[in-house]
Amino acid sequence: MSIIIENLKKSFNENIIFNGLNIKFNDNEISCILGPSGVGKTTLFNILTKIDRYDSGMITGIEKKRVAYVFQEDRLLEWKNVYENIAFVIADEKDIKNRVEEAIHMVRLTGYEYYYPRELSGGMRQRVSLARAFVYNPHILILDEPFKGLDIALKEDIIEDFTAQWKKEKYTVLMSTHDIEEAITLAQRIFILSKKPAVLKAQIDVGKLDPIEIRNIIREHLEEA
Amino acid sequence: MRISTIKNSKIQNFIFILFWLLIWELAAKIINIPVILPSVEQTIQALITMGRQLSFYQNVGLTLFRVFAGVGLSIVLGILLGMLSGLYAPVYRFLNPVMSVIKSTPVVSFIILALVWMRTDSIPIFVCFLMCVPIIWTNVTQGIIDTDKKLLQMCSIYKIKYIRIIKDVYIPSVRGYIFSSIAASIGIGWKATVAAEVLARPEISMGGGMYNAKIYLQTENLFALTLAVIILSFIFEYIIKNFLNKLSKGRQMNVNNNRKS
Numbered sequence: 001m002s003i004i005i006e007n008l009k010k011s012f013n014e015n016i017i018f019n020g021l022n023i024k025f026n027d028n029e030i031s032c033i034l035g036p037s038g039v040g041k042t043t044l045f046n047i048l049t050k051i052d053r054y055d056s057g058m059i060t061g062i063e064k065k066r067v068a069y070v071f072q073e074d075r076l077l078e079w080k081n082v083y084e085n086i087a088f089v090i091a092d093e094k095d096i097k098n099r100v101e102e103a104i105h106m107v108r109l110t111g112y113e114y115y116y117p118r119e120l121s122g123g124m125r126q127r128v129s130l131a132r133a134f135v136y137n138p139h140i141l142i143l144d145e146p147f148k149g150l151d152i153a154l155k156e157d158i159i160e161d162f163t164a165q166w167k168k169e170k171y172t173v174l175m176s177t178h179d180i181e182e183a184i185t186l187a188q189r190i191f192i193l194s195k196k197p198a199v200l201k202a203q204i205d206v207g208k209l210d211p212i213e214i215r216n217i218i219r220e221h222l223e224e225a
Numbered sequence: 226m227r228i229s230t231i232k233n234s235k236i237q238n239f240i241f242i243l244f245w246l247l248i249w250e251l252a253a254k255i256i257n258i259p260v261i262l263p264s265v266e267q268t269i270q271a272l273i274t275m276g277r278q279l280s281f282y283q284n285v286g287l288t289l290f291r292v293f294a295g296v297g298l299s300i301v302l303g304i305l306l307g308m309l310s311g312l313y314a315p316v317y318r319f320l321n322p323v324m325s326v327i328k329s330t331p332v333v334s335f336i337i338l339a340l341v342w343m344r345t346d347s348i349p350i351f352v353c354f355l356m357c358v359p360i361i362w363t364n365v366t367q368g369i370i371d372t373d374k375k376l377l378q379m380c381s382i383y384k385i386k387y388i389r390i391i392k393d394v395y396i397p398s399v400r401g402y403i404f405s406s407i408a409a410s411i412g413i414g415w416k417a418t419v420a421a422e423v424l425a426r427p428e429i430s431m432g433g434g435m436y437n438a439k440i441y442l443q444t445e446n447l448f449a450l451t452l453a454v455i456i457l458s459f460i461f462e463y464i465i466k467n468f469l470n471k472l473s474k475g476r477q478m479n480v481n482n483n484r485k486s
Contacts, residue, residue, distance in 0.1 A: 051378050067382060075379045079397040088393065089383040136383060 001061045002026050003048070003140070003172065008057035010043065017043050019197035021057070025189075030166065030173040032183040034218060035193035041176040042072065044198075045142050048174070068138035070146045074125040076117040083113040086132045103131035106161045108154060123149045130158070134165065143175035147182060159185060180218050184211050192221045263445035271449035280429075285453065288349075288418060288431040292461075295353025296414040300407060302354075303361025308395070310362065311369020324359040332356060332417050336424045345427045352421035357410040361403070368402030369395055404469040411465055415458040 008021040017040040025031045033041050046052040048062055049069055068089075076085050086100045093099075104110055107127035117125055126149055133141055147155045163186065166173065177183055183190050190204040202221045204214055246265050253264035263271070275281040310317035335355055339348040372395055380390050422432020431450055438446035 049382050051382070066384075069379070069382045071375070071379070073375070075375050077376065077393065077397070080393070089385070091389065092386070132383075 003061040006058040009055045016197040021198060023200055025174055027172050028170045029188040030186050031189045032187035033176045033191045034183055036195055039193045039195060040198040042144055045144055065139040067140045068133035068136040069142045070129050070133045072144045074129040076125055076128055078117050081114050081116050082109060082128050085128055086135050089132055089136050099135050103135040106134060107131045107158055138171055140172045145177055180215060184214055260442050260444050263448050267445045268448040271445040275449055283429050284431045284434050287429045291349040292353060292414050292418045295350045295418060296357050296410055298354045299357035299361055303358045304365050307362045307365025308369060310366040324362055327355055328359045332420055336421045345425050348425040349418045349421035353414045353418040356417035357414050360410050361406045364402040364406035365399055368399030372398040408466050411462045412458060419454055
């Protein structure tokens with residue numbers, strides 16, 4: 001079932017974030033949201049995961065689903081090591097050791113299982129956060145600028161493994177990024193939001209256009225936004 | 226800090242302590258009435274004399290027991306009530322007036338009330354407990370409230386069970402607050418216990434010894450017992466602070482061991 005957002009309204013005091021946003025994220029697709037900083041991408045994700053409330057509107061397709069969220073900041077437990085942080089979200093489930101080891105391998109952190117967050121770089125911490133989301137086997141995976149801070153070679157490796165895993169598991173992915181190439185590489189659909197109050201300016205079906213056209217459309221809309 | 230700096234500060238500390246001892250000795254010589262101010266030598270001599278008697282160690286032993294009992298009870302109840310208050314606002318609102326009153330009430334008021342309510346032997350433990358429990362409660366409550374909301378949001382999204390949130394998020398978050406409040410309580414616990422012993426005068430106690438020294442005008446004994454209390458207080462604060470530090474660092478040792486294996 002798709003995630004459908006209808007007529008979403010949200011303000012923080014005088015600041016109107018959404019004033020009737022309508023978006024539909026298809027099931028089993030990677031959807032990427034692009035927009036200027038501060039437009040409300042994180043707020044949208046927070047609303048979908050019930051961290052924030054919204055003023056009015058309707059959201060369907062996410063209730064009772066298993067959701068994993070990779071935040072902009074890593075949100076690791078400083079007193080648990082890498083292995084324990086990842087295992088934390090599946091502690092009551094089966095086959096923990098294998099699943100955690102697979103997730104650690106996917107983010108290229110093998111050998112760092114017993115390191116604590118304070119001993120890791122920012123990029124490594126974010127990778128632990130990614131691994132934690134992957135290990136959870138969610139129906140819906142929300143990624144808020146997940147590859148920020150990673151060097152290019154490492155990012156490509158992780159994206160490659162992530163794509164392979166996604167093809168196997170086919171979960172619904174909502175992600176935000178400032179990297180147009182990342183969006184074109186990963187997403188089946190790209191959504192461009194305007195400046196506040198955020199509305200959907202454009203929706204691009206990536207499979208139907210060539211990358212040059214997609215880049216032009218994105219740049220055109222982001223310049224206007 | 227460089228070793229030479231540490232050495233220098235230790236030497237400095239020693240010199241300053243010596244300085245104050247000299248001031249004390251000088252004042253005693255000027256006043257020249259031991260009943261009002263005994264000298265350093267007279268105090269130490271009185272302490273040595275007491276130290277040759279079994280009754281001194283019995284007094285110390287029982288006073289120590291009362292301090293540990295009072296502080297121990299306050300740790301257990303302070304942590305339990307503090308966690309409940311931090312997690313549930315109605316519990317906080319229920320307990321806050323009580324804790325505020327206890328914090329504001331002079332210790333001597335509790336001692337006098339306790340003289341009416343309970344057995345002499347129990348009064349110092351009760352008073353020690355009352356003086357320490359608000360400190361621990363306040364710190365633990367604040368620790369729970371200060372727990373990183375972002376971590377709690379992460380737990381909510383990953384549907385972590387509440388009992389695991391308490392065990393794996395709240396308790397580790399509050400650990401530092403607990404340790405610092407225990408360290409703070411030791412000193413206050415000692416003072417409150419000995420004060421209660423002076424007024425309640427249980428049969429075997431350091432405070433009772435102080436009271437006797439006062440009525441028999443044995444001021445050097447009073448000073449000697451006070452010095453003993455100060456030394457014991459320092460020793461136990463030092464032991465407990467080191468123990469708590471080792472507990473905090475203990476996980477790092479485990480990490481290093483795991484990596485080697």
